[in-house]
Amino acid sequence: MKPTIRDVAQKAGVSVGTVSRYLNGLKLREHNRIKVEKAIKELNFKENIIAKGLKNNRSMTIGVVIVSLTDIFGTSIVTALERTVEKENYSIILCDYENDLDRLKYKLQFLRDRSVDALVLFPSIWPNEITESVNDYLRDDIPVVVIDDDFPTLETDKILVDNMNASFQAVEKLIKMGHKRIGIINGHKNSYTSKERYAGYLKALQKYQIDVDEDIIKWGNYSNHGGYSAAKKMLLSYKPPTAIFATNYYMTLGAIAAVQELNISIPRELSIIGFDRFPLSEVIKPTLTLIEQPASRMGRLAGQIILRRLKGDYSDFPIHQQVPTKLLIRDSISSPINS
Amino acid sequence: MKPTIRDVAQKAGVSVGTVSRYLNGLKLREHNRIKVEKAIKELNFKENIIAKGLKNNRSMTIGVVIVSLTDIFGTSIVTALERTVEKENYSIILCDYENDLDRLKYKLQFLRDRSVDALVLFPSIWPNEITESVNDYLRDDIPVVVIDDDFPTLETDKILVDNMNASFQAVEKLIKMGHKRIGIINGHKNSYTSKERYAGYLKALQKYQIDVDEDIIKWGNYSNHGGYSAAKKMLLSYKPPTAIFATNYYMTLGAIAAVQELNISIPRELSIIGFDRFPLSEVIKPTLTLIEQPASRMGRLAGQIILRRLKGDYSDFPIHQQVPTKLLIRDSISSPINS
DNA sequence: TTGTAAGCGTTATCAT
DNA sequence: ATGATAACGCTTACAA
Numbered sequence: 235m236k237p238t239i240r241d242v243a244q245k246a247g248v249s250v251g252t253v254s255r256y257l258n259g260l261k262l263r264e265h266n267r268i269k270v271e272k273a274i275k276e277l278n279f280k281e282n283i284i285a286k287g288l289k290n291n292r293s294m295t296i297g298v299v300i301v302s303l304t305d306i307f308g309t310s311i312v313t314a315l316e317r318t319v320e321k322e323n324y325s326i327i328l329c330d331y332e333n334d335l336d337r338l339k340y341k342l343q344f345l346r347d348r349s350v351d352a353l354v355l356f357p358s359i360w361p362n363e364i365t366e367s368v369n370d371y372l373r374d375d376i377p378v379v380v381i382d383d384d385f386p387t388l389e390t391d392k393i394l395v396d397n398m399n400a401s402f403q404a405v406e407k408l409i410k411m412g413h414k415r416i417g418i419i420n421g422h423k424n425s426y427t428s429k430e431r432y433a434g435y436l437k438a439l440q441k442y443q444i445d446v447d448e449d450i451i452k453w454g455n456y457s458n459h460g461g462y463s464a465a466k467k468m469l470l471s472y473k474p475p476t477a478i479f480a481t482n483y484y485m486t487l488g489a490i491a492a493v494q495e496l497n498i499s500i501p502r503e504l505s506i507i508g509f510d511r512f513p514l515s516e517v518i519k520p521t522l523t524l525i526e527q528p529a530s531r532m533g534r535l536a537g538q539i540i541l542r543r544l545k546g547d548y549s550d551f552p553i554h555q556q557v558p559t560k561l562l563i564r565d566s567i568s569s570p571i572n573s
Numbered sequence: 574m575k576p577t578i579r580d581v582a583q584k585a586g587v588s589v590g591t592v593s594r595y596l597n598g599l600k601l602r603e604h605n606r607i608k609v610e611k612a613i614k615e616l617n618f619k620e621n622i623i624a625k626g627l628k629n630n631r632s633m634t635i636g637v638v639i640v641s642l643t644d645i646f647g648t649s650i651v652t653a654l655e656r657t658v659e660k661e662n663y664s665i666i667l668c669d670y671e672n673d674l675d676r677l678k679y680k681l682q683f684l685r686d687r688s689v690d691a692l693v694l695f696p697s698i699w700p701n702e703i704t705e706s707v708n709d710y711l712r713d714d715i716p717v718v719v720i721d722d723d724f725p726t727l728e729t730d731k732i733l734v735d736n737m738n739a740s741f742q743a744v745e746k747l748i749k750m751g752h753k754r755i756g757i758i759n760g761h762k763n764s765y766t767s768k769e770r771y772a773g774y775l776k777a778l779q780k781y782q783i784d785v786d787e788d789i790i791k792w793g794n795y796s797n798h799g800g801y802s803a804a805k806k807m808l809l810s811y812k813p814p815t816a817i818f819a820t821n822y823y824m825t826l827g828a829i830a831a832v833q834e835l836n837i838s839i840p841r842e843l844s845i846i847g848f849d850r851f852p853l854s855e856v857i858k859p860t861l862t863l864i865e866q867p868a869s870r871m872g873r874l875a876g877q878i879i880l881r882r883l884k885g886d887y888s889d890f891p892i893h894q895q896v897p898t899k900l901l902i903r904d905s906i907s908s909p910i911n912s
Numbered sequence: 913t914t915g916t917a918a919g920c921g922t923t924a925t926c927a928t
Numbered sequence: 929a930t931g932a933t934a935a936c937g938c939t940t941a942c943a944a
């Protein structure tokens with residue numbers, strides 16, 4: 235049997251209350267402290283987090299719901315988040331919902347039944363459809379942090395990426411290099427991030443008075459295959475773009491695959507700007523110009539906010555923090571041939 | 574305040590014991606059952622998993638320790654695992670250790686302190702260094718499932734991939750196509766999987782009496798960059814291989830990047846066989862010939878074994894299940910030019 | 913500062 | 929089949 239604080243108390247010749255207080259960082263009389271520490275060590279005592287949780291209504295777990303476990307942007311954030319909260323002894327229950335609304339709702343309920351102390355929620359296509367579920371958390375004062383998505387009707391902490399500007403900068407860069415025909419491969423038509431990124435694209439075109447051409451505006455659903463076929467369609471069209479901007483990791487890779495297949499040379503014949511930094515981006519030749527989202531920083535931020543809320547500190551609530559992106563300029567862009 | 578089983582009992586006019594029994598699937602007298610169900614619904618009662626856990630010494634969580642959250646093979650398995658165990662209301666606490674021994678040990682301890690009901694452990698470079706920690710679990714009768722790794726001294730359930738044969742088949746295929754100079758880009762020198770895959774490589778060469786040449790045997794540490802530089806070295810050497818076999822996803826992509834950079838045509842000038850099926854593998858041109866590991870199946874298997882153990886069923890303990898791989902033949906291989 | 917004891921939401925034993 | 933009640937391991941008034 236695992237030793238309990240009772241065993242420790244007995245061995246140390248003090249009461250359970252004293253041991254408990256020691257465990258919670260309260261001061262004991264010197265000689266008692268020594269006895270307790272000795273007993274703990276000798277018995278190899280570990281406190282029972284579950285029992286503790288029952289008493290203070292805390293599970294010491296944080297529910298995290300991401301789109302997919304194989305989504306590198308999401309998991310990068312989670313990695314940093316975990317590092318941050320583990321310091322205060324929280325652990326993460328990670329769930330994915332594979333773009334399935336029912337599954338998402340189910341998971342939200344599931345985590346609530348498990349009494350998670352906080353919730354971190356990742357981009358989704360249906361903020362509206364799940365406000366109800368999220369509201370259940372808020373009603374019980376369970377802190378919720380939303381990552382890079384829009385919950386217009388709900389007051390939660392949010393960490394947002396400056397998607398609009400990110401996109402604007404990328405496209406502006408291309409324009410300044412002389413491109414006038416810039417294609418975009420964007421995500422889900424009605425996701426928050428896609429809309430923002432699209433808006434940035436339009437803004438840049440407008441600023442430089444470049445016509446918008448629907449033929450080179452594609453929706454790739456944030457998938458490899460989507461990026462691939464979108465790129466292919468554009469490049470095989472009557473009037474192909476001289477530059478392509480892909481708005482996430484998977485579509486960027488997909489687009490590159492298409493380009494390579496068509497034997498189009500980057501950046502001579504086509505410039506490419508992608509999204510998300512990934513290990514391969516420095517390996518591929520030519521190295522990719524891309525927008526880097528500060529995933530680690532976002533995870534850390536989310537963790538810090540949660541820890542603060544969990545301590546009852548709501549002084550800066552609600553945080554809507556917008557983090558900047560970085561345009562990493564590498565070799566995949568150049569001026570168009572006939573400019 | 575959340576309603577408790579007491580509130581339900583009161584509202585239904587029965588005792589807490591009755592409600593508890595109902596909740597646990599025991600039979601009640603018809604009219605009682607109806608009253609209880611009604612009360613539960615009206616109060617929107619949810620049982621408290623933590624309190625439950627305190628009583629039966631169960632946390633309803635399964636600790637999963639993988640190398641990295643961004644490792645697609647690992648996360649694919651976890652996805653399937655989660656699907657399997659969630660049906661019985663278990664959730665997963667997912668940890669990664671980023672190839673850091675201390676972190677791994679820390680995580681193992683961390684999960685134990687959280688009273689996980691079972692442990693799933695992923696390939697590591699140091700099976701020996703952590704037997705101690707794993708033993709702590711076994712001593713407390715906490716089921717442990719090891720995925721694709723070797724714990725020679727420990728009796729645990731294991732799910733193994735038939736790495737040796739996988740590798741053998743791939744190399745044999747190349748040989749049969751006429752290749753005599755086949756390079757291998759392998760993982761960590763002393764990881765279990767690497768050794769097995771290497772052994773399969775050697776076995777194939779031996780069977781067909783092909784000399785082993787250290788110059789085209791490289792260790793790429795399972796990373797993109799490792800694969801990239803290993804491929805580059807081989808291909809730029811005095812006597813480059815006519816075929817390359819890369820033993821995981823990341824190195825495969827890295828190797829391809831190198832090949833493309835060197836403007837070597839696949840499969841005309843170089844055949845490539847990779848490891849792990851990934852979304853991009855069907856997108857890239859030429860499509861990749863590769864060894865597919867049955868990640869989903871492995872996750873499901875692990876989940877099923879755990880659920881069985883958790884029910885006390887040790888009738889088939891210890892399972893050392895070896896799952897077969899599949900060689901998916903696509904366009905990236907062909908006979909060498911001068912054969 | 914410390915001990916005592918009630919209670920967190922369940923389950924399980926023992927009567928009935 | 930059901931009710932009463934003592935646990936599970938811990939925290940926290942309250943008293944000393």
